[in-house]
Amino acid sequence: MAGELVLLTGGTGMIGFRVLTLLLEAGYKVRAAVRNQAGFDRVSKLKPVAPYSSELTSVIVPDITVVGAYDEAVKGVEYIVHVASPLASNTPPGADYESYLIQPAIQGTVGILESAAKTTGIKRVVITGSILSIVTPQVLGSGQYINEETRTPTVHGPFENLFNAYGASKSAAFNKAKEFIAERKPSFDLIHIFPLFVLGRDETVTTAEQIVKGTNNMLMGPLLGTPRPTPIAGAPVHVDDVAKLHVLSLDPKVEGNQDFLAGSHHLEHFDWRKSADIIKKHFPQAAAEGIFSFETVEKLVTLKTQVDGTKAEKVFGFKAKGFEEQVVSVVGHYLELLGKN
Numbered sequence: 001m002a003g004e005l006v007l008l009t010g011g012t013g014m015i016g017f018r019v020l021t022l023l024l025e026a027g028y029k030v031r032a033a034v035r036n037q038a039g040f041d042r043v044s045k046l047k048p049v050a051p052y053s054s055e056l057t058s059v060i061v062p063d064i065t066v067v068g069a070y071d072e073a074v075k076g077v078e079y080i081v082h083v084a085s086p087l088a089s090n091t092p093p094g095a096d097y098e099s100y101l102i103q104p105a106i107q108g109t110v111g112i113l114e115s116a117a118k119t120t121g122i123k124r125v126v127i128t129g130s131i132l133s134i135v136t137p138q139v140l141g142s143g144q145y146i147n148e149e150t151r152t153p154t155v156h157g158p159f160e161n162l163f164n165a166y167g168a169s170k171s172a173a174f175n176k177a178k179e180f181i182a183e184r185k186p187s188f189d190l191i192h193i194f195p196l197f198v199l200g201r202d203e204t205v206t207t208a209e210q211i212v213k214g215t216n217n218m219l220m221g222p223l224l225g226t227p228r229p230t231p232i233a234g235a236p237v238h239v240d241d242v243a244k245l246h247v248l249s250l251d252p253k254v255e256g257n258q259d260f261l262a263g264s265h266h267l268e269h270f271d272w273r274k275s276a277d278i279i280k281k282h283f284p285q286a287a288a289e290g291i292f293s294f295e296t297v298e299k300l301v302t303l304k305t306q307v308d309g310t311k312a313e314k315v316f317g318f319k320a321k322g323f324e325e326q327v328v329s330v331v332g333h334y335l336e337l338l339g340k341n
Contacts, residue, residue, distance in 0.1 A: 003027060003028070003029065004028060004029065004078040004079065005028070005029045005030075005031060005076060005077045005078055005079075006023055006028045006029070006030050006031070006077060006078070006079045006080070006081055006250070007030075007031050007033060007059075007070075007073055007074055007077040007079070007080045007081070008020055008023065008030050008031070008032050008033065008080075008081045008083065009032075009033045009061075009064070009080075009081070009082045009083055009084035009108075009112070010082070010083030010084030010085070010128070011030075011032040011033075011034065011040075011043060011083070012034060012039045012040070012042070012043050012204065013083065013084075013087075013204065013214070014198065014202040014204060014213075014214050014215070014216075014239060015083055015128060015195070015198060015239060015242055015243060016083040016084070016128075017043055017046070017048075017049075017202075017203055017204050018200075018203070018239050018240065018242070018243035019081055019083060019243045019246045019247065020032065020043070020049060020056075021048040021049055021203070021243070022243050022244060022246075022247045023081070023247055024049055024052035024055055024056065025052075026247055028055075028079075028247075028250075029055045029056075029057075030055065030056050030057070031057050031058070031059055031073065031077060032044075032056065032057070032058050032059070033058075033059050033060075033061045033070065033073050033084070034058055034059075034060060034061070035060070035061065035062050035063075036060065036062065037058065037060060040058040043204060044056060044058075046203055046204070047203070048203055059072065059073045061073055064084060064104065064107065064108035064111060064112075065103065065104050065107040065108060065111070066111075067111070068111075068114075068115065069108075069111055069112075069115070070111060070112045070114075070115035070116075071115045071118060073115070074112070074115045074116050074118075074119050074122065075119055076121070077121070077122060078121060078122065078123050079122070079123060079124050079125070079126070079250050080112060080116060080122060080124075080125040080126070081125075081126045081128075081246055081250075082108075082109065082112050082125060082126070082127045082128065083128040083246075084108060085104075085105050085108060085109070085128065085169070085170075085173065086100065086101045086104045086105055086169060087166075087214065088101070088162050088163060088165075088166035089213070089214050089215070089217065091162055091166075097157060097159050097162070097165035097168075097169075098157060101165050101166060101168075101169040102157075102165065102168055102169040102172055104169075105169035105170065105172060105173040106169075106172050106173050106176050108173075109127060109173040109174075109176060109177050110173075110176050110177065110180060112125070113125065113177060113180050113181075113184075113186070113190075114180075116186065116188060117184060117186045117187075117188075120187070122187070122188045123188055123189075123252070124188055124189050124190070124191065124249070124250060124252075124256055125188055125189075125190050125191070126190075126191045126192075126193065126246050126249045126250065127174075127177060127190065127191070127192050127193070128193055128195070128242075128246070129170055129173070129174050129192045129193060129194045129195075129259075130167075130170040130194060130195060131146075131194050131195065131196045131261070131263070131307065132166065132167035132170045132171065133170040133171050133173070133174035133192065133194055134146070134148070134150045134151055134152055134171070134174065134194060134259075135150055135152055136152055136155065136164075136167055136171075137163055137164060137167050137233075139152070140233045140303075140305060140307075141231065141232070141233040141303030141304070141305060142303075142304075143303075143304035143305070143306055144306060145267075145306045145308065146261075146305075146306060146307045146308065147261065147307075147308040147309075147311065148194070148258075148259040148260065148261055148311055152171050153171075153175070154168065154171055154172045154175050155167070155168040155171060155172075156168070174192060177190065177192070181257065189256025189257045190256065190257055191249045191254075191256060191257070191258055191259070191260070192258075192259040192260070193242065193245050193246055193249065193259075193260055193262055194259060194260065194261045194262060195237050195242045195262040195263070196234075196235060196236055196237045196261075196262065196263040196264075196307060196309075197215050197218050197234075197236040197237070198214075198215045198236065198237055198238075198239050198242055199215065199216055199218070199219055199236045199237070199238060199239065199326040199327070199329070199330055200216075200238045200239035200240055200326055200329045200330060201239070201329045201330060201332070201333045202214065202216060202239070202330075202333070205333070205337070206337075207337060208334060208337040208338050211224075211330070211333070211334045211337065212224065212226075215236075216330050218232065218236070218272075219236070219272075219275060219326070219327065219330055220330060220331075220334065222272075222275075222293070222296045222297050222299075222300055223275060223279070223292045223293060223296070223297060223331070224292070224293060225293035225296050226296070227296055227299065228299075228300055230301075231301035231302065231303045232272065232300075232301075232302065232303060233302070233303045233304075233305040234265065234270030234271070234272065234302050234303075234305045235263060235264050235265035235266075235268070235270035235305060235307070235323065236263075236264065236323065236326055237262050237263045237264050237309075237320060237326075238264065238320065238321035238325060238326045238329065239329075240321060240329075241262055241264070241318075241320045241321055242262045244316070244318070245260055245262050245312055245316065248316045254315065254316075258315075260309075260311060260312040260315070261307060261308070261309035261311065261312060262309060262312060262320070263307050263309035263320065264309075264320040264321060264322050264323065264326075265322060265323065266307065266308050266309050266310050267306055267307070267308055270302060270305065270323065271300075271302045272297075272300045272302045273297055273298055273300050273302070274323060274324075275297055275323075275327050276292075276294045276297045276298065278323070278324050278327040278328065278331075279292055279294075279327065279331055282327075282328050282331075282332075283331060283332070283335060283341070285340075286331075286335055286340055286341075289340075291335075291338075291340070
């Protein structure tokens with residue numbers, strides 16, 4: 001409910017910052033857990049949250065893998081929204097996947113649940129998972145039907161590539177969280193949000209060069225001439241919808257201990273190559289100026305994906321934004337940063 005205090009992790013990232021903005025707009029007070037004060041200072045000055053400075057505070061949690069890392073951060077809050085987790089895009093070359101991705105994902109998730117269980121007054125924890133929390137990359141692109149009930153066991157290495165290791169980190173964290181709730185039966189309940197590939201205006205991006213940061217690179221990389229060497233599944237989801245699900249999940253009228261997929265174009269044909277036509281329609285001048293590499297886009301191969309995210313739309317009562325709105329959001333931001341929009 002508005003006015004209650006929410007502990008938010010990951011608020012300096014793309015999804016987390018959008019969640020932060022919507023929480024403040026909805027009237028919640030937010031305590032942002034950050035690794036360092038500089039990160040908080042940077043995002044707290046960004047335009048969308050600047051008007052809410054009196055409702056926003058920070059707590060420093062430098063290492064989420066330390067036992068008891070969140071013990072102080074959780075005190076006095078009614079809700080926790082846990083977005084923070086190691087990102088595949090931030091993994092340095094040659095990194096050990098187990099120590100860099102998988103164990104931090106598990107320890108960060110279980111650790112915040114452990115801390116929450118030590119205190120009183122917490123009603124609900126909402127965790128940002130991923131479509132890869134419940135399916136492997138291979139299943140995702142196989143055309144197999146997928147919904148919130150789909151499950152995959154925790155996969156152990158060695159891993160042949162970063163994407164598989166990242167998927168393993170998400171499934172491991174999800175499975176451990178479910179085990180925690182089943183075994184410990186805490187006073188709070190738990191909701192997981194499983195986004196597909198997240199696209200949309202990232203307010204933490206302030207220069208044109210940063211536009212390929214994170215999952216927006218899946219759209220903008222080929223548009224800016226970087227080939228995608230392997231086929232990829234669809235369909236992506238707008239960051240606004242992902243963030244909205246997190247905030248709406250705090251409503252006590254929503255039954256706890258549920259999982260929700262965040263996607264778009266449910267069970268429909270999807271093709272990443274459509275981004276070229278969308279740009280030509282909405283940004284004809286930029287398209288004519290040769291800013292985008294449509295030749296690279298035309299070589300993209302989209303794997304068949306059958307993800308059914310209609311449960312979230314039915315429970316929360318809104319229609320997810322489609323690929324056209326996603327593309328317009330990211331590309332419009334890019335052109336704005338270039339001074340061409």
